[in-house]
Amino acid sequence: MSEKPELVPGETRKLEVLTAIPKNEGVDSAVAATRRVISALLHAGDRTSAEMGAVAAQLNAIADHLDEHNGPVDDRLVDMWSGEGVTRHDPITGAENAIAPPLHLAGREDGSIGGVVTLGLPYQGPPGHVHGGVSAMLLDHVLGVSNAWAGTSGMTARLTLNYHRPTPLFQELEITGRQMKVEGRKIWTEGVISVDGEPCVSAEGLFINKQVPRPR
């Protein structure tokens, strides 16, 4: 694929947000609080002076309360997929998903997309650095959204990753993606995770233009 244009992170004007804007209310606010809990528990470990039995009882009471009021999961799935455009529940950008960092993405007029995120202890692999599988997850999603931004989407068939240097926790990461080429049903897309302009992980994806039907 020698005709690929260069990815130039951060150079172009942001045009449109491609991820849900978190609200400071409702499930979004509870999810934001849950992210704090996940991070604080990892920080605590077993050497904490916090009363973990009490913490567990409170968290179980919250889960019991939610389960008691939740409807059937099939209805929730329909609800999740009822709108068009950005999703609110995915594990990378989802305002409604506590395991999402969350990453916020915006489309740019040069056809690329990008966003910044800082990852903490829940995403650790090597000491003080991001787990390689987490980087792969972020890039798979960014490549998928790049395709949506470019107008031809598909499912990941092949994802090739190059890990150039360890990706640090607690530092702002810039993640960019761009659709490179479409031939028939095949879509080639690239992306990179950078710190201070230096690439840490780069990805090349082959996507096939096919969609799983939305639940109705």
Ligand SMILES: CCCCCCCCCC(=O)SCCNC(=O)CCNC(=O)[C@H](O)C(C)(C)COP(=O)(O)OP(=O)(O)OC[C@H]1O[C@@H](n2cnc3c(N)ncnc32)[C@H](O)[C@@H]1OP(=O)(O)O
């Ligand atoms: C705004 C919201 C945006 C949200 C973004 C979210 C992005 C998330 C992206 C994902 O994570 S998707 C989930 C992970 N991917 C999957 O679960 C896909 C699982 N695999 C499949 O469903 C199918 O294998 C696939 C759709 C990829 C292809 O099956 P098809 O039956 O449609 O295609 P087919 O097997 O006929 O192959 C079509 C062409 O692609 C080629 N191909 C298929 N898989 C390939 C592969 N793995 N490697 C190389 N080439 C491949 C295949 O050789 C063939 O080439 P030719 O036309 O030249 O003969």
